[in-house]
Amino acid sequence: MKRAFITGITGQDGSYLAELLLEKGYDVHGLVRRASTLNRSRIDHLHDNPHLTLHYGDLTDGVSLVNLIHKIEPHEVYNLGAQSHVKVSFEMPEYTASTDAVGTLRLLEAIRAAGIDCRFYQASTSEMFGATPPPQSERSAFYPRSPYGAAKLYSHWVTVNYREAYDLFAVSGILFNHESPRRGESFVTRKITLGVAAIKLGVQERLELGNLDAIRDWGYAPEYVEGMWRMLQRDEPDDYVLATGVGTSVREFCAAAFTHVGLDWEEHVSHDSRYERPTEVDALIGDASKAESLLGWKAQTMPSELAALMVDADLEKMARLIER
Ligand code: NAP
Ligand code: GDD
Numbered sequence: 001m002k003r004a005f006i007t008g009i010t011g012q013d014g015s016y017l018a019e020l021l022l023e024k025g026y027d028v029h030g031l032v033r034r035a036s037t038l039n040r041s042r043i044d045h046l047h048d049n050p051h052l053t054l055h056y057g058d059l060t061d062g063v064s065l066v067n068l069i070h071k072i073e074p075h076e077v078y079n080l081g082a083q084s085h086v087k088v089s090f091e092m093p094e095y096t097a098s099t100d101a102v103g104t105l106r107l108l109e110a111i112r113a114a115g116i117d118c119r120f121y122q123a124s125t126s127e128m129f130g131a132t133p134p135p136q137s138e139r140s141a142f143y144p145r146s147p148y149g150a151a152k153l154y155s156h157w158v159t160v161n162y163r164e165a166y167d168l169f170a171v172s173g174i175l176f177n178h179e180s181p182r183r184g185e186s187f188v189t190r191k192i193t194l195g196v197a198a199i200k201l202g203v204q205e206r207l208e209l210g211n212l213d214a215i216r217d218w219g220y221a222p223e224y225v226e227g228m229w230r231m232l233q234r235d236e237p238d239d240y241v242l243a244t245g246v247g248t249s250v251r252e253f254c255a256a257a258f259t260h261v262g263l264d265w266e267e268h269v270s271h272d273s274r275y276e277r278p279t280e281v282d283a284l285i286g287d288a289s290k291a292e293s294l295l296g297w298k299a300q301t302m303p304s305e306l307a308a309l310m311v312d313a314d315l316e317k318m319a320r321l322i323e324r
């Protein structure tokens with residue numbers, strides 16, 4: 001039985017990846033952080049699965065990573081753990097660098113020192129392209145625009161370096177934005193779909209947003225974790241972009257979400273500069289043709305469908321809460 005170790009298993013992607021790997025017959029081990037309240041709502045439904053084991057640890061704590069890699073001896077490691085919020089990275093740049101940059105190095109060193117035969121996936125991001133205009137592919141220049149983007153760029157390059165220096169099967173998946181009903185509530189798509197549900201059900205009046213002009217390439221998270229797994233099943237390690245290839249502005253996503261429930265977004269949305277960033281990434285639109293030809297991976301869910309499915313999920317969840 002193959003063993004996989006996932007950092008960030010309690011996050012959006014980690015929870016979908018854990019489901020996928022359990023379905024494929026893996027023994028799944030996940031890294032969880034200690035918190036004063038339980039932070040496992042996305043993986044609660046997997047709690048009784050005998051092939052899932054959770055371990056306390058932290059990407060900022062190298063000793064925990066060394067011990068876990070020795071104990072688990074994983075065949076595949078998926079490094080999804082990160083302080084993943086771009087705006088927060090301006091407020092906590094040092095912590096973001098420790099987790100998102102040095103954390104990757106700590107994990108790679110733990111694998112290298114253990115001398116085990118293990119494949120490594122790094123959760124890289126379209127934020128590394130930053131100011132480089134779209135379409136962005138594996139061949140585009142990097143120009144990060146936040147402490148988050150800069151930290152992730154370090155991790156991308158150190159992953160490439162460990163592949164070249166130590167012959168480690170290490171891949172960097174450069175993923176464009178991907179969302180779902182499990183998306184963190186402070187990312188813009190989920191903030192919008194939660195706001196739409198609350199306004200529709202009469203428990204909120206207005207939704208405050210920052211920059212409406214930014215363009216993102218929003219796909220559906222469960223499809224993207226399948227792409228991660230496929231990257232580790234190839235004969236040779238490489239780097240791949242995953243994206244839909246469709247650019248949508250925050251304004252357009254917002255309009256689609258409100259229209260889905262018969263509301264006019266302009267009557268409910270106001271601007272709040274607190275949600276703007278010191279430097280913005282204006283437009284991310286990915287070219288995933290390499291993933292399509294080498295991994296057979298293609299995004300199926302387009303941004304307009306995504307807005308509708310997320311609004312429906314939030315409406316259902318909120319209606320149930322109100323009923324109680
Ligand atoms: P997410 O929902 O924010 O999940 C982040 C995960 O990282 C959580 O499990 C979190 O644990 C964990 N974590 C945070 N700090 C940690 C630390 N110091 N040590 C160990 N674990 C830590 O993120 P996501 O959307 O699933 O994204 C997964 C990965 O892909 C991230 O690395 C993200 O940067 C990257 N990425 C995401 C996208 C996207 O659009 N979603 C696109 C490109 C790349 P807690 O639950 O305890 O907070
Ligand atoms: N979060 C947020 N909140 N963003 C807002 C808001 C708001 O109220 N109003 C406008 N935006 C704009 C942001 O300025 C940004 O241009 C865009 O909406 C998307 O913001 P987020 O949803 O926070 O995502 P992100 O693109 O910055 O980062 C996400 O995608 C990256 C991949 O490109 C995260 O998941 C990163 O971890 C990931 O690497």
